[in-house]
Amino acid sequence: xxxxxxxxxxxxxxxxxxxxxxxxxxxxxxxxxxxxxxxxxxxxxxxxxxxxxxxxxxxxxxxxxxxxxxxxxxxxxxxxxxxxxxxxxxxxxxxxxxxxxxxxxxxxxxxxxxxxxxxxxxxxxxxxxxxxxxxxxxxxxxxxxxxxxxxxxxxxxxxxxxxxxxxxxxxxxxxxxxxxxxxxxxxxxxxxxxxxxxxxxxxxxxxxxxxxxxxxxxxxxxxxxxxxxxxxxxxxxxxxxxxxxxxxxxxxxxxxxxxxxxxx
Ligand SMILES: C[S@@+](CC[C@H](N)C(=O)[O-])C[C@H]1O[C@@H](n2cnc3c(N)ncnc32)[C@H](O)[C@@H]1O
Numbered sequence: 001x002x003x004x005x006x007x008x009x010x011x012x013x014x015x016x017x018x019x020x021x022x023x024x025x026x027x028x029x030x031x032x033x034x035x036x037x038x039x040x041x042x043x044x045x046x047x048x049x050x051x052x053x054x055x056x057x058x059x060x061x062x063x064x065x066x067x068x069x070x071x072x073x074x075x076x077x078x079x080x081x082x083x084x085x086x087x088x089x090x091x092x093x094x095x096x097x098x099x100x101x102x103x104x105x106x107x108x109x110x111x112x113x114x115x116x117x118x119x120x121x122x123x124x125x126x127x128x129x130x131x132x133x134x135x136x137x138x139x140x141x142x143x144x145x146x147x148x149x150x151x152x153x154x155x156x157x158x159x160x161x162x163x164x165x166x167x168x169x170x171x172x173x174x175x176x177x178x179x180x181x182x183x184x185x186x187x188x189x190x191x192x193x194x195x196x197x198x199x200x201x202x203x204x205x206x207x208x209x210x211x212x213x214x215x216x217x218x219x220x221x222x223x224x225x226x227x228x229x230x231x232x233x234x235x236x237x238x239x240x241x242x243x244x245x246x247x248x249x250x251x252x253x254x255x256x257x258x259x260x261x262x263x264x
Contacts, residue, residue, distance in 0.1 A: 010220070010228030011165050012235050013123070017077065020219055021204070024058040024087075027119030028200035028246050029193060033146055034059040034118065035066070040189065040250045041114045041142035043067050050074070050112045050136060052102045052129065053120035057084025057095065064093040072112075074100040102129045110138040117145040122170040130183045137253050143185055144250040146193065149173045154243040162244075165235040176249045185251030194245035201240055 008018050015021040025031055043049060045068030051060045054073025061084075063069040073095060075081050084097040100106055102117070102124055115133035133143050148170035150159065162168050171179060173190055180188045208216060220229045238244065 010224035010231040011167075012232060012239065013166050013168075014224075015216075015220070015232065017080070018223075020216065020223070023204075024056050026055045026058075027146065029146075029196040031059065031062050033193065033196065033248070034062055036191070037116060037118070037144045037146055037248055037250070038063055038067055038069075040191075040248065041116065041144040043069050043114055046070060047114055048072075048112045050105065050107070050115040050133070052105070052115060052117040052133060053124075054084055054097060055080055055118075055120075057087045057097055059116075059118055060084065060095045060097070061088055061091050061093050064088075064095045065091065069114075071095045073097040074102065074105055076101050103132060105132055105136055107136045109135055110141075111136050112141065113138060114142045114144065116143075117147075119147055121145050122147045123166065123168045126169075126171070126179055127182065130179060134183050134185065134253055139253050139256040141253050142250060143180070143183070143253065144248070146246065146248040147176070148197075149176060149245045149247050151194075151243050151245045158238050158241065158243060161234055162238050165231050170244065173245065173247055176247065180249055180251040183251070184254065186254055188249065188251040191248040192245060193247055197244060197246045198240075198242070201236075 008014055016023060016026050027033060043063060047069045049063055049069045049071045051071055051073040054060050054075050057073055060071040060073040064071050073084055075097065076099065078099050081097045081099045088095040115137050117129065117133065121129060137143060148168065150170050150172050177188055177190055205213060217229065220232055
């Protein structure tokens, strides 16, 4: 298992992972998006769920408390895992969090009914992580995620900026579908949630207020210097450009009979 620290370089992800942006749900639409993902993955009481890159544990605790799911969260950051475990204790929900890399989750094949990954796949080795999610889910189970996607008109310059500053490489919506197909999944559905992206940016700004935004700018300069502030600004511009969409993608691992080419 990895023992990595949270991302601490000048980027929006750095703001989130260092706790400089005091958010609990680290994705657009917050728990509303998580609820929709859970419904699409048919999560219900007793469903065994793996939450890949579980962050502060907000979604995992929510799925346990509101859906009665049995959730295990993994994150590569010890800090995040400790924060998530503390949240589960405070909320008195039975959710386990362990430090592990999304690319090599330490679980047997077919251990879970559902594996989800929220707002993280685009900065990981997508095909590898997806294939591991498929491996640990039982035949007939669901793989679900939501993430950024590039809309038509996004230039190479914007893609490079996001890759350089955030290490994020979103697919197009069609690209995400192809990745799911390539991982052997079926019954794939994509739901465009782009409207929540712009709301997320403006609501986060509103929540901070003018004074909060100024304080944040000062904190960024103190931590990462003026060069760092410029990087965060450039990244924020790409996020606000309207060229980044947001989508939920869900697919199903073929049932055993289908995998062996047999009749049910
Ligand atoms: C944008 S946050 C999303 C957190 C959570 N899924 C959510 O939506 O609130 C990204 C998370 O991915 C974790 N992460 C990044 N790389 C990872 C990896 N290779 N394996 C596991 N977790 C990773 C980070 O520590 C962080 O908690």
